[in-house]
Amino acid sequence: MIKIWSMKKNEDAAAKKKPKVSAAQIRVQKDLTELDLPSTMTTNFPDPADLLNFTLNIKPDEGMYKGGSFNFSFTINNNYPHDPPKVKCLQTIYHPNVDLEGNVCLNILREDWKPVLNLNSVMVGLQYLFLEPNADDPLNKEAALEMTKNRDQFLQNVKSSMRGGSLKGQQYDNVLR
Amino acid sequence: MPSGCPCVSLDASCVSASHSSASVTQSYSLTQAHKPTIMATVAEPNAIVDWPDRYAHIDQILENAGPRTDPAFAAGDEVKGFLRTQAKVLVIGAGGLGCEILANLALTGFKDIHVIDMDTIDVSNLNRQFLFRPKDVGKSKANCAAEFIMKRVPGVVVTPYFGKIQDKDEDYYMQFNLVICGLDSVEARRWMSATLVNMVDPENPESLKPLIDGGTEGFKGQARVILPTITSCYECSLDMLNKQTVFPICTIANTPRLPEHCIEWASVLEWPRIQADKKLDTDDPDHINWLYTKALARAKEFKIEGVTWSLTQGVVKHIIPAIASTNAIIAAACCNEAFKIATTSAAFLNNYFMLIGTEGIYSYTFEHEKRPDCPVCGGEALEMTISADLTLEELIELLQEKQDIQIKKPSLSTADTQLYLQAPPQLEAATRPNLLKKVSELVKGDAAITVTSSTLPFNLTLRIVYN
Numbered sequence: 001m002i003k004i005w006s007m008k009k010n011e012d013a014a015a016k017k018k019p020k021v022s023a024a025q026i027r028v029q030k031d032l033t034e035l036d037l038p039s040t041m042t043t044n045f046p047d048p049a050d051l052l053n054f055t056l057n058i059k060p061d062e063g064m065y066k067g068g069s070f071n072f073s074f075t076i077n078n079n080y081p082h083d084p085p086k087v088k089c090l091q092t093i094y095h096p097n098v099d100l101e102g103n104v105c106l107n108i109l110r111e112d113w114k115p116v117l118n119l120n121s122v123m124v125g126l127q128y129l130f131l132e133p134n135a136d137d138p139l140n141k142e143a144a145l146e147m148t149k150n151r152d153q154f155l156q157n158v159k160s161s162m163r164g165g166s167l168k169g170q171q172y173d174n175v176l177r
Numbered sequence: 178m179p180s181g182c183p184c185v186s187l188d189a190s191c192v193s194a195s196h197s198s199a200s201v202t203q204s205y206s207l208t209q210a211h212k213p214t215i216m217a218t219v220a221e222p223n224a225i226v227d228w229p230d231r232y233a234h235i236d237q238i239l240e241n242a243g244p245r246t247d248p249a250f251a252a253g254d255e256v257k258g259f260l261r262t263q264a265k266v267l268v269i270g271a272g273g274l275g276c277e278i279l280a281n282l283a284l285t286g287f288k289d290i291h292v293i294d295m296d297t298i299d300v301s302n303l304n305r306q307f308l309f310r311p312k313d314v315g316k317s318k319a320n321c322a323a324e325f326i327m328k329r330v331p332g333v334v335v336t337p338y339f340g341k342i343q344d345k346d347e348d349y350y351m352q353f354n355l356v357i358c359g360l361d362s363v364e365a366r367r368w369m370s371a372t373l374v375n376m377v378d379p380e381n382p383e384s385l386k387p388l389i390d391g392g393t394e395g396f397k398g399q400a401r402v403i404l405p406t407i408t409s410c411y412e413c414s415l416d417m418l419n420k421q422t423v424f425p426i427c428t429i430a431n432t433p434r435l436p437e438h439c440i441e442w443a444s445v446l447e448w449p450r451i452q453a454d455k456k457l458d459t460d461d462p463d464h465i466n467w468l469y470t471k472a473l474a475r476a477k478e479f480k481i482e483g484v485t486w487s488l489t490q491g492v493v494k495h496i497i498p499a500i501a502s503t504n505a506i507i508a509a510a511c512c513n514e515a516f517k518i519a520t521t522s523a524a525f526l527n528n529y530f531m532l533i534g535t536e537g538i539y540s541y542t543f544e545h546e547k548r549p550d551c552p553v554c555g556g557e558a559l560e561m562t563i564s565a566d567l568t569l570e571e572l573i574e575l576l577q578e579k580q581d582i583q584i585k586k587p588s589l590s591t592a593d594t595q596l597y598l599q600a601p602p603q604l605e606a607a608t609r610p611n612l613l614k615k616v617s618e619l620v621k622g623d624a625a626i627t628v629t630s631s632t633l634p635f636n637l638t639l640r641i642v643y644n
C-alpha cells in the first residue's frame with residue numbers, strides 16, 4: 001500500500017479535522033450572512049434554526065408594481081449549490097413571468113444556474129422581474145400579450161390585479177399592504 | 178469464526194483451497210456444497226491458496242521492480258501477500274461501473290472486496306450490468322453482484338451491503354485500504370468525498386483513505402484519484418460538472434418543440450398543480466405513468482412525436498444513456514489505479530483522467546487543483562485555547578483581533594446549531610441572546626465551529642480547547 005501520509009503537508013493544527021457540517025450548510029450560511037439586499041427586500045425564517053426554508057418579501061419602490069408586497073418561498077436542498085434553490089411566488093399575481101401556480105420564469109433559477117451564483121443573485125434577479133417584466137419569456141401568456149399589444153391596458157390590469165381584482169374571470173390576490 | 182469444518186460455514190476460501198491442489202487449473206466447477214452464501218462471508222482474509230500460475234500475468238508486474246515503481250515497492254511475496262491476503266477495498270455502486278469494477282478487482286487478485294448499493298435490478302440494466310440475469314430482476318444489486326463474483330472467481334470474498342452509504346459510519350469506512358466509487362449521483366459522491374475528507378485524523382496515518390472516483394455520461398467519462406486533504410476533492414471540482422440539460426420554464430409552458438418539453442411540462446408544472454403537496458417519486462411506476470399520459474396528451478396537442486414511457490422515465494430521473502464501452506474503459510482506469518496504489522508497483526494517476534468519446538476518442542490527464550475555498554477540504558483551521566468562562570461575544574472579539582486571519586463580522590455555527598449569525602436581521606436577533614452565554618455551554622465536547630465572514634474567501638474551522 002502506498003504511503004500517502006508523507007505527502008501530507010505538516011499543517012499546523014490538530015485542528016485540521018473538520019466539523020461535520022455539510023458543504024451545502026456552509027454555503028447557505030455564507031450566502032445568507034453576506035446578503036446585500038436593498039431595503040425593498042426582507043427575508044423571513046419561520047424557524048430561525050432552519051436556514052434551508054424561508055420566504056423573501058419584495059416591495060418594489062419603482063416601476064409598475066410599486067406599492068405591492070410580494071412573497072416568495074425559498075427551498076434549498078442538500079445538493080446546493082449544485083442544485084439551484086427552488087423558488088415559488090406565494091400569491092396569485094398578474095405578471096408575464098409568473099404563472100398562476102407561482103412558478104417563476106427566471107433563467108438563473110433553471111437553465112442558467114451555476115454553483116458560482118448565490119442567493120443574493122437570485123433575489124436581485126427576482127426584484128428585477130418587477131422592474132422590468134419580460135414579455136419574451138412568458139409564463140402568463142395573456143399578461144405578456146397584453147404587455148406587448150396594449151401597454152396602457154396592461155398597466156391598468158396590473159393595478160387592478162394588485163388590488164385583488166379579477167381579470168377575465170381570474171381572481172388575483174390583494175398585494176397592497 | 179464459526180467452529181467446525183470451514184466448508185460448512187461457507188466458503189470461497191475453501192473452494193480455492195480445493196483447487197490449489199488440483200493440477201489442472203483451466204477448468205473448474207463449483208460443487209453445490211461449496212456454493213457461497215452471502216450471509217456467511219468470512220471476515221478473515223484468505224491465505225494464499227491459489228493454484229499454480231493463477232496470477233502468472235499479474236505476477237510479472239509484482240515480482241520485479243520497474244523504472245516507475247515506488248521506492249517502497251517490495252517485489253515478490255510481500256506485495257503479493259498484501260494484495261491477496263490483506264488489502265480490503267470498498268466499491269460503492271454495483272451498477273454499470275460497479276459490475277465492471279468488481280470483476281476487474283476480483284480478476285487482478287484483490288480478495289477482500291466489499292460493495293454497497295441501495296438499488297434493485299431493473300430489466301433495463303441487463304444489457305450492460307453483466308453480473309445480473311433476468312431471474313435477478315427486482316433483487317438487490319449488491320447481493321447479486323457479490324454472489325456472482327464469488328461463484329465465478331474462486332477465493333474472492335465479496336461482502337455486500339444492500340442500502341445507503343449514509344447508513345454507515347466512520348468506523349465502517351475506517352476498515353478499508355481504499356474506496357472506489359462508481360456512482361451516477363452527484364449527491365452520493367459529494368457525501369462520500371466529504372466523509373473521507375472529514376475522517377482524516379492528523380494523528381492517525383491510517384485514517385487517510387485514497388478515493389478513486391469513476392463517472393460516465395454517455396460517451397464521456399472520468400477517473401480520478403483523490404487523496405483526501407492532500408489533493409483536490411470531489412467538492413473542489415463541483416463547477417466542472419457537465420450541466421444537466423434544463424429547458425427554460427417558459428418554453429416548457431408555452432412553446433414546446435421537443436418530446437422532452439412535454440415531459441418536463443408534466444413533471445414541473447402539471448404535477449405540482451394537480452397533485453398539490455403529493456411528492457413526485459420518480460421510482461414509482463404509477464407516478465411515471467401519470468406523467469407519461471399527461472405528456473403524451475400535450476405532445477398530441479402540439480403535434481410533437483416521440484413521447485414514450487421510457488423517455489418519460491429518462492427525463493424525470495435525468496438518466497443519461499449509459500454506454501457499456503465507456504463504463505468498461507473508466508472502470509479499467511479506476512481498477513488500474515487501485516492496483517497501483519495497493520501494490521506501489523507503478524506511479525499512480527495525478528490526478529484526473531478524462532475521456533471524451535463523442536467524436537473519435539480523446540483523453541486527457543491533468544492535475545486538478547485543490548480549491549483554497551473548498552467548503553470540504555479547503556479553508557483554514559484554527560485552534561484556540563480559552564477559559565471555560567469566556568462568552569461567545571468575547572470569543573468573537575478575540576477572533577476579530579487576530580492579525581493573521583483578518584476576520585470581520587464573523588458568523589459562527591456548529592453542526593447542530595447556529596451560534597451567532599451577523600445577518601439577515603431576523604437571524605441576527607434570534608442568535609443574539611447567545612452572545613452573552615458561555616462558549617463552554619454552547620459548544621459541547623470537542624465540537625468544531627464553522628466560521629464564515631465576507632472578508633474570508635474560505636471558511637474557517639475553529640476548534641476550542643478549554644484551559
Ligand SMILES: [Zn+2]
Pocket residue numbers: 409410411412413414547548551552553554555
Ligand atoms: Zn475540496
